[in-house]
Amino acid sequence: MFRVRQPIPRWQVVVLGTLSIALALAGYLYLSYRAYGRNPDDTTVPGLSKLVQGIRGLFESNRKGEIDFFMDLRATSLRFLLGLALSSVISAVLGVLMGCLPAVEAFFRPPLSFCSKLVPMAMLSVFFVMIGLKETLFLSIILFGIVPTLTLSVCNAAKKVPIQLVHKSYSLGASPMEVIWLVVFRMVFPDILRGAVLSSGPVLNYLIAAETIAADVGFGYRIRILSRVLEMNTVFIYLVVLALGGYLMDQLFKAGNRTLCRWEEKR
Amino acid sequence: MSESPVVDLQKVCQWFPKGDGVVRVLHNVSLAMGKQEVVSLVGPSGCGKSTLLYAILGTQPPKSGTVLVAGREVKTPGPDRGIVYQDYSLFPFLTALQNVALGLLLHNTSFPSRTFRPLKTWRLRREFRERAEDVLEKVGLKDHMHKLPSELSGGQRQRVAIAQAVIMNPAVLLLDEPLGALDSTTREQLQMFILEMVDLFHPSILFVTHDVEEALFLGDRVVGLSQHWKHEGDDPHPGATIVYDKVVPHSSSLEDKRQADFTELVEEIRRSVYKPPQLLPLHELGRHIQRNP
């Protein structure tokens, strides 16, 4: 059992994995049972029946006839997807150009390096003052948090493309544009995709944080409102939905990687 | 060789800044290559063989002297010069076929024409693909055309790389130790392959190798580049230059070629290029240099 990197049989893997989840669940249920014992109206550690009640509550419409959960889901996923897509595209284009053209790199590297060291969360209030409560606030905080680091990493990847391939493209009659687009971009595309996957976590982080302090719809906003009135049964469901969303993104990117970068996997 | 040379190097010198001083690599390298000639370039490791090749390729133009290819001075890389490296020989994201067809596409179409004239481009693409298929078939890679470079063996990769360069019909083909990374059996197969390519396509080739036997087997002529020559005067040694240049005795058939006994020539080249017992001034070394202009 304590041999370093000694493989264990499959059944042990399954049993141990199940055990950890079962333990966590049992612990939670015990806590909620104790809380219920102290105060039957407790909502901080809701039990099973309360959670089911929370799920039902999700689909009830509010005074305006809208279903809060769907409004939140739509707002947050739109912000998330738009933010991630826009920052990936900007970083891909700028990063590849920086990696290929030293003049572009010389111009953009200093501000990008500086911005990548600033703490986006700490900048939130600055953005709030400058932009106010608008959709662009969420987009700006995501771009600010993602673009500098992602661009620099794409730039470094582009610079790692073997110079021989660049020279060979020229000797096959390529123009500089063609070298950038047909060779360097193709070569770093898997890195761009990987960078986008790794960024999706931080994007969600920044977004939820921004929604918590400056939104009137969205997951971050709702979680804050609900936890203020201690409706933890609904909060927990929101959290689980967020986790599921993250998992879904991961699977999506994996499938994309398999189809778009087959050559890289084979390497 | 009455016609004008395909490659004409005139007093090519190359040096690189290093710290406060310079590293002197090439000194007055002059070399003329005839059409369809296969020239093997040998020399000690680090003497500047690749540097000389890159001067012809145009990626590292010389600091002084001129490089003429087909009569025109070289300043940048271009489709009249093909290159095959030891590694990084293919674009990893393209199949063998796409790799070979790429040059035709890049050379004959442009970004705007591909975007705005899709129908014509589509027809051209098909034509290029057919031509690439044709070449790959000739070099015996018919069954591997749709594989990615990572799915090919090292030897197959180099075959594809040579096909990729040859299909452009360049004035000169520059090969920088293309067989350097291969095991000895594959290496022998690839040597035969290069001879077949020469028979099929008649390219002019400048072939860098560190294997003297290989140089004699493949080349019509062996050129030795070396820094081991005695420099008169107090200046620092100016770098490597051509210390050996000799036509390989002609063999009428491939069979003769394989049987040929090069032992003496090998010895001679080793003595003059690799570890000369004593450094001789250039004019004395010159007794081996037959063809230098």
Ligand SMILES: Nc1ncnc2c1ncn2[C@@H]1O[C@H](COP(=O)(O)OP(=O)(O)OP(=O)(O)O)[C@@H](O)[C@H]1O
């Ligand atoms: N860009 C450069 N800057 C500085 N020095 C360089 C540069 N390119 C080559 N050199 C130097 O020039 C010398 C010759 O290098 P080169 O790669 O041409 O040798 P080579 O004959 O091809 O060697 P090998 O047989 O190992 O391939 C080396 O000492 C190298 O350090």
Ligand SMILES: [Mg+2]
């Ligand atoms: Mg070399």
